[in-house]
Amino acid sequence: MRFLIDANLSPQVAQALRVAGHEAQHVSQLDMLTASDETILKWAAEHDSTLITADSDFGALLSIRRANSPSVVHLRGVADQPSDVHTALLIENLPAIEEALVKGSIVSLSPTRIRIRDLPIT
Numbered sequence: 001m002r003f004l005i006d007a008n009l010s011p012q013v014a015q016a017l018r019v020a021g022h023e024a025q026h027v028s029q030l031d032m033l034t035a036s037d038e039t040i041l042k043w044a045a046e047h048d049s050t051l052i053t054a055d056s057d058f059g060a061l062l063s064i065r066r067a068n069s070p071s072v073v074h075l076r077g078v079a080d081q082p083s084d085v086h087t088a089l090l091i092e093n094l095p096a097i098e099e100a101l102v103k104g105s106i107v108s109l110s111p112t113r114i115r116i117r118d119l120p121i122t
Helices: 011-019 037-046 057-065 083-103
Strands: 002-005 023-026 050-053 072-075 105-109 114-118
Touching: 002 011, 002 037, 011 023, 011 083, 037 050, 037 057, 057 072, 057 105, 072 083, 083 105, 083 114
Parallel strands: 002 023, 002 050, 050 072, 072 105
Antiparallel strands: 105 114
């Protein structure tokens, strides 16, 4: 899978996903560290990448647009934790959410819960 890691998460998350065999880039690698949410969403959709973020705004934008891509993984309840916690949460749960991400979904992922909403949200 391809992933785009948002600015509110460490570039180390992208590195760990690459080590795990995925294509992953952090927005800083693309000179988009200060880019708008709209720009980041557009890039992810155009490059068939799932956006990984700790920001709930992306789900709202997709809902308003009734868009069917890109998929988004929203990490919840761990924003103040170190990047290795983010990475472990993602890698541990990717097998359970991969199919939904390929189809087009917003996945809310926390240490205690996974919630999947198919795109587009109606």
